[in-house]
Amino acid sequence: MTPVIIGNATLYLGDCLEILPTIEPVDAIITDPPYGAGYAANPIHGKYGNHEAHSWDGKQFERLDEVRAYGAVNIIWGGNYYDLPPTRCWLSWFKPDSPPSMASLELAWTNLDQNARQISHAIAATNAERVGHVTQKPVRVMTWCIEQAKRPQTICDPFMGSGTTGVACMNLGRKFIGVEINELYFDIACRRIEDAQRQTKLFPEEQKDACLPRVQEQIFSERETR
Numbered sequence: 001m002t003p004v005i006i007g008n009a010t011l012y013l014g015d016c017l018e019i020l021p022t023i024e025p026v027d028a029i030i031t032d033p034p035y036g037a038g039y040a041a042n043p044i045h046g047k048y049g050n051h052e053a054h055s056w057d058g059k060q061f062e063r064l065d066e067v068r069a070y071g072a073v074n075i076i077w078g079g080n081y082y083d084l085p086p087t088r089c090w091l092s093w094f095k096p097d098s099p100p101s102m103a104s105l106e107l108a109w110t111n112l113d114q115n116a117r118q119i120s121h122a123i124a125a126t127n128a129e130r131v132g133h134v135t136q137k138p139v140r141v142m143t144w145c146i147e148q149a150k151r152p153q154t155i156c157d158p159f160m161g162s163g164t165t166g167v168a169c170m171n172l173g174r175k176f177i178g179v180e181i182n183e184l185y186f187d188i189a190c191r192r193i194e195d196a197q198r199q200t201k202l203f204p205e206e207q208k209d210a211c212l213p214r215v216q217e218q219i220f221s222e223r224e225t226r
Contacts, residue, residue, distance in 0.1 A: 004190055007197035009166050009176040013186045016158035016179040017063060020070050023177060027152030029071030030145050032137055033064065033159045035078035067158050068111075073149045077137065079109020087111065091148060092118040093141050112148070119144050131188050133162035142168040163189025170196035 001019055004011040012019045064082055068074045075091065076082070091108040098104050105118075119141060126138040142165045146155065153174060157165040160178035162185050169176035170193055178193075180186040 006190065006194050007200075008170065008174065009178065009193050009197065011160070011163075011166070011186070011190060011193065012177075012179045013181075013183060014179065015181055016067060019179050020067065020156075020158060023070070023156075025070050025072070026154045026156040026177060027071065028073035028075065028146075028149045028155045029068060029158065030073075030075045030142065030149065030155055030165050031067075031157045031159045032077035032135065032161065033067075035081035070158075071156060073152060074111045075108050075145050075149060076110070077106060077108040080107045082109070084109050085111075088116065089114045089148075090116045091145065092116070093137075094118055094120045095123050096120055097122045097124055108145070110148070117148060129164075131162050131192065133185060133188070136162050137164045139164055139167050139171070143171065146172060146174065160189050161185050163192045166193040167196040170200055173200060 001012055001014050001022070004013075064076070064084075068076070076084070079090075087109055089110045089112040091110060092105050093108075094105045095102070102123075121138055121140055126136075126140075129139060130136060145165075146152065146168055149155075151172075151174075154177070155165065155169050155174055156177040156179075158179045160166060160180040161182075163178060163180075166176045166178050166189060176193070178189060180189055
């Protein structure tokens with residue numbers, strides 16, 4: 001499995017369960033695995049959105065614990081669909097413009113011992129980023145995740161999709177390891193990450209952290225550690 005190397009990014013086309021055992025553990029696993037919500041598995045055509053059916057949704061990835069073990073920090077979007085340990089720190093992406101056919105927010109499970117947090121970011125604000133992946137996350141949201149994870153230096157996304165986590169890493173000058181089993185999405189991710197890597201060369205290394213978006217965080221839940 002020869003990876004594609006693009007600057008700080010190492011990208012693998014294949015099954016993450018086969019590839020992860022060949023790499024060293026990383027500072028953080030930040031990812032959005034298939035979790036069987038059924039949105040992408042069912043075609044939608046009409047006023048509130050359009051997409052074709054995708055066979056990978058409607059199926060839940062069954063070996064998430066094995067994947068989580070490769071990162072000291074875990075941020076798992078759709079974690080509410082999995083049987084994961086209790087956590088103090090859920091991350092929430094609130095979508096103020098979500099149509100009736102979609103949820104108003106998405107949740108990410110984490111293993112962080114800190115207060116829960118929420119980001120508000122409109123779906124429409126990401127239209128310019130869209131590359132054809134039906135569950136594509138905004139770069140701003142994934143950049144925010146990196147910040148919540150205490151700015152890890154090496155990040156892995158075992159379900160890379162169209163490469164949004166990798167783009168966020170390139171923007172911040174972080175090392176990124178991405179794995180994607182779908183060849184079409186892998187090619188899209190390579191192009192996006194290469195473009196992001198090219199853009200970051202315009203900025204001095206010490207300015208990259210300053211490029212973190214200034215997002216308004218709301219406390220989703222606060223309670224004392226018991």
